[in-house]
Amino acid sequence: MKLKEDMNPLLLQVFRSVVWVYSVITFIPWYFFSGADTNSQRVRQIKARSISGHPAGPYRAVNSQEKLVSWLHPGVDTLDKMFEYAAARFPQRDCVGTREVLSEEDEIQPNGKVFKKVILGNYIWLSYEEAYQAAKCFGSGLASLNQKPQCNIAIFCETRAEWLLAAQACFMYNFPLVTLYATLGPMAIAHGLNETGVTHIITSKDLLQNRLKAILCDVPRLKYIILVDSKPTSFPDIPRGITVYNMDAVKEKGSKPDNIAVEQKQPQSTDIAVIMYTSGSTGIPKGVMISHGNILAGVTGMAERIPNLNETDTYIGYLPLAHVLELSAELVCISHGCRIGYSSPQTLADQSTKIKKGSKGDTSVLKPTLMAAVPEIMDRIYKNVMTKVEEMSRFQKTLFVLAYNYKMEQISRGYSTPLCDSLVFKRVRTLLGGNTRLLLCGGAPLSAATQRFMNICLCCSVGQGYGLTETCGAGTISEMWDYSTGRVGAPLVCSEITLKDWVEGGYHSTDKPNPRGEILIGGPNVAMGYYKHQGNNHGDFFVDDRGQRWFCTGDIGEFDPDGCLKIIDRKKDLVKLQAGEYVSLGKVEAVLKNCPLVDNICAYANSDQSYVISFVVPDHKQLTVLAEQLRVNGSWEEICNNPQMEKEVLRIITEAAISAKLERFEIPKKIRLSAEPWTPETGLVTDAFKLKRKELKTHYQEDIERMYGGK
Numbered sequence: 001m002k003l004k005e006d007m008n009p010l011l012l013q014v015f016r017s018v019v020w021v022y023s024v025i026t027f028i029p030w031y032f033f034s035g036a037d038t039n040s041q042r043v044r045q046i047k048a049r050s051i052s053g054h055p056a057g058p059y060r061a062v063n064s065q066e067k068l069v070s071w072l073h074p075g076v077d078t079l080d081k082m083f084e085y086a087a088a089r090f091p092q093r094d095c096v097g098t099r100e101v102l103s104e105e106d107e108i109q110p111n112g113k114v115f116k117k118v119i120l121g122n123y124i125w126l127s128y129e130e131a132y133q134a135a136k137c138f139g140s141g142l143a144s145l146n147q148k149p150q151c152n153i154a155i156f157c158e159t160r161a162e163w164l165l166a167a168q169a170c171f172m173y174n175f176p177l178v179t180l181y182a183t184l185g186p187m188a189i190a191h192g193l194n195e196t197g198v199t200h201i202i203t204s205k206d207l208l209q210n211r212l213k214a215i216l217c218d219v220p221r222l223k224y225i226i227l228v229d230s231k232p233t234s235f236p237d238i239p240r241g242i243t244v245y246n247m248d249a250v251k252e253k254g255s256k257p258d259n260i261a262v263e264q265k266q267p268q269s270t271d272i273a274v275i276m277y278t279s280g281s282t283g284i285p286k287g288v289m290i291s292h293g294n295i296l297a298g299v300t301g302m303a304e305r306i307p308n309l310n311e312t313d314t315y316i317g318y319l320p321l322a323h324v325l326e327l328s329a330e331l332v333c334i335s336h337g338c339r340i341g342y343s344s345p346q347t348l349a350d351q352s353t354k355i356k357k358g359s360k361g362d363t364s365v366l367k368p369t370l371m372a373a374v375p376e377i378m379d380r381i382y383k384n385v386m387t388k389v390e391e392m393s394r395f396q397k398t399l400f401v402l403a404y405n406y407k408m409e410q411i412s413r414g415y416s417t418p419l420c421d422s423l424v425f426k427r428v429r430t431l432l433g434g435n436t437r438l439l440l441c442g443g444a445p446l447s448a449a450t451q452r453f454m455n456i457c458l459c460c461s462v463g464q465g466y467g468l469t470e471t472c473g474a475g476t477i478s479e480m481w482d483y484s485t486g487r488v489g490a491p492l493v494c495s496e497i498t499l500k501d502w503v504e505g506g507y508h509s510t511d512k513p514n515p516r517g518e519i520l521i522g523g524p525n526v527a528m529g530y531y532k533h534q535g536n537n538h539g540d541f542f543v544d545d546r547g548q549r550w551f552c553t554g555d556i557g558e559f560d561p562d563g564c565l566k567i568i569d570r571k572k573d574l575v576k577l578q579a580g581e582y583v584s585l586g587k588v589e590a591v592l593k594n595c596p597l598v599d600n601i602c603a604y605a606n607s608d609q610s611y612v613i614s615f616v617v618p619d620h621k622q623l624t625v626l627a628e629q630l631r632v633n634g635s636w637e638e639i640c641n642n643p644q645m646e647k648e649v650l651r652i653i654t655e656a657a658i659s660a661k662l663e664r665f666e667i668p669k670k671i672r673l674s675a676e677p678w679t680p681e682t683g684l685v686t687d688a689f690k691l692k693r694k695e696l697k698t699h700y701q702e703d704i705e706r707m708y709g710g711k
Helices: 008-033 036-044 080-089 128-142 161-174 186-196 205-217 247-254 291-303 324-335 362-366 375-389 394-411 418-423 426-432 449-459 535-541 585-592 620-629 636-640 642-658 691-699 701-709
Strands: 048-050 059-061 093-110 116-128 153-156 178-180 200-203 224-227 244-246 270-275 287-289 314-317 340-341 369-371 440-442 463-464 496-499 518-524 541-543 549-559 563-572 574-576 583-585 600-602 613-618 672-673
Touching: 008 585, 080 128, 080 291, 080 324, 080 518, 093 128, 093 161, 093 362, 116 128, 116 362, 128 161, 128 247, 153 186, 153 205, 161 178, 161 291, 161 324, 178 186, 186 205, 186 270, 186 287, 200 205, 205 224, 224 247, 244 247, 270 291, 270 324, 287 291, 291 324, 314 324, 314 362, 324 369, 362 426, 369 585, 375 394, 375 426, 375 440, 375 449, 375 600, 394 418, 394 449, 418 426, 418 496, 449 463, 496 549, 518 563, 535 549, 541 642, 563 585, 583 585, 585 600, 585 642, 600 691, 613 620, 613 642, 620 636, 620 642, 642 672, 672 701, 691 701
Parallel strands: 093 340, 153 178, 153 200, 178 270, 200 224, 224 244, 314 340, 314 369, 369 440, 440 463, 613 672
Antiparallel strands: 048 059, 059 496, 093 116, 270 287, 496 518, 518 549, 541 549, 549 563, 574 583, 600 613
16 A cells, blocks of 8 residues: 555645644644654764774764773673672562463364464563572572583573573573574474583473474483473473473472572673574574673663663563574663563464454553564564555545655654544554554564554654674664664664675775675674684684674675665675676565565576566465456465466566566566465574575475476
8 A cells, every 4th residue: 555645635734734733732842842853853963983984984873983882880791790780770670471371262263273262361470589589599400400501501492481581590500501493493403402512401391292302312412301381290202311390390409508509600701691593594503602791782782772761661572582683682671670571473462363352462461662573573564554444434544644644744854743643543553552662673674664654653663773693683773763764773882884895796885875885793792603613703703903803794785974774785685697687686575575465575586597586475365355356266275376366466566566666677577476374384484584595495496497497
C-alpha cells in the first residue's frame, strides 16, 4: 500500500484545519516542555568526525574524539562485577520475570493440524538480590560438579530467565560460556561441542529430547547435562557415563556450606566470557571469542545511545539469547537496573500462534518500554497492519492515510502529533503493549517503509543499529530523535570506523559526494578472534600500530556529512553478471520485500549468466486473493507451482522493481514460488532470519538449473 499518494485537496485541508485548531490550543505549553526545538537542532548536528581529517576515517562519535569508552562505572571491568553492582544498587527491584502457565490445550485447525494453545497468567518476578543469589548458588553448584575455571561450558537453550541466570553464574565463576542457537542442526551442534571440548551443557527438557539426545554419542567428552526445567528429576535413555541434573538440584548443591566456602576465581577483563557460535549463514558456524572487556565496552556504547535509560524501564526478551543483539540488550538492561520480562515469538502478541483466542499475549501483560527486534519481525507487523488498512472502509482508509502523511511531515520537523496518536494510531500502538518508547533494530537492513511505519503507527523511536558478533553487536546506533531512513547512525562511543577502498567493487574513500568503502570497526568491543580458526583471524582481525584491534566486516558503507553511516552493499552479496554489471543481491531483496505479495525473497545470480532469478515465499493471504482473481484452484502447493501464478507474480514484482527504480539488469527475469516458509527450523534462514544463501542454493538447485537452462 502506498501511503504517500495524491489525496483529495479538500479532505486534506479539512484534516489540517482540525489538527491546526487542536495544535493552537496545546502548542505553546507542549513546545516548551517536549523539547521539539532541541530535537530539531540535534538532528542537524554533526554526530561523528574523522579524527585523521581523511575521508576514510577513522570516524568517532563527537563525544569520544579523544578516547574510546570501555566501561560504564570505574572499577566495574568484568560482567560479574556489573551484576554485583546492579544487585547492590537495586536489590529489591524486579530483575527477571516469567509468565505462569495456567493451562494448555490442543486446538484442531480446519485442515486437521493440531496447534498447542496456552493460557498464561501474570509475570512472576525475581528481584535483583534474588537473581544474584540464584546465579551464585548455581555457579557454586557447577563447581561442585567439577566444572573448572577457564574451562568451557555450553548452553543450548531457548530464551528464558534461566538462560540469563546460568550465564551470570558462569561469568561469576570464570567459566567461558559456549552459546549455541536452539535451532542449529545436529552436525553444527556436535561441531560446536566437540571443538570447544565441553564436559558440561545447560539445556532444556524439550531440546534434550528433540535435538540433543540424538548426537550425545557423537560428543564423547560430555559428562554432565543440566536441565533448566524443575521436572523431571531424572531422564531415561541417556548414554552411559553422562549424568543428568536439573537446575534446582545444582543450586541446592551450591548452597551447601562446604560448597559456598570454595574459593571463587574471579575473571579478569581480558578473560574469555563467551564463545559465541555464529548462525552459520555462510557455512559451518565459527566460535567468536569474546572477553569480559569486549562485552562491557559494547554494552557501554549501546547504553549511551538510549536516553533516560533507568530502573523504571521494562524490556521484553524473546529473541535468541545465543544472538549477540539479544544478549547485549539484556546486559544493557541489567547494568541499569531495568526489569526483563521473558517471552517467545509464539506468545509475544494477542494474535501469536500459541495464545488461545481471547487470551492476552506477553506484550499486553508486560507493557514493555524497550524492545529489540530483527527487520523480519518488524516487516511482518508492518504488512499485517497495512493489509488491515486495505480492508477498511473508504472513509477510514482516507483518514488513516491523511493522519499517516501528516505525522510523517511533522516528525521530520521534530514535532509530535498527540491528536493523531490518540485518535488514529492508539490501537496499532497496543500491538506492543502501548508503552514502547524505543525499538532497537539490528541483524539486517531495515526498509525505509517499515521504519517509517514503526515511527508513525507505533509512536516510538527506532534505534537502527549496525554491529556483528565479532564486535559484540556494537558499531553504530541511530539517535532516538533522528527519523531519517536508510541510515544506521554514528559510531558508538566504544568504537571507531574506517572505510577501506574496495577497488574491484568500485568503492573508494575519495568518492563524491560521500566517501565509500568496506567497513572496518575498531575498539575495545572488537572480539579476540575465532576459536581454533587462526587462518580466519589473520584475514578478518588485525591490530594496528596504536595497539587498536580491528575487524574487517565485508560490508560496504558510506558516511554522510553529519557522520552517520549507511550500509550500501556487501562484498559477498555482489555478483558480476556476464556483461560486466555488478548486482547487489541484498539491494534487490530489500526493495522487493516491500511488495505486498512477498513474504520473503532470495535473489540469485551466476557470473556466467546475464540475468537475476529469485525464489519467493509469497504472502499467503495476498496470493490466495490473486489466485481467486485468476480462477486458479487447488491446494496451497498447487497454487504455488502453477505456471500462471508464477507469471503473474513475476509481472507484479517487476512493476514494483521498476517503481523502486531498480536497474534493468537488477530485476529478476524468472522466479520460483515456494510453498514452504523459510524458518530457522528449516535451516534456510538463521535465528535472526538472515538468508542462508548456500543452503538456499542447494535446496533450489533443480530450480536454478531449470530457470537458467530454459527448461
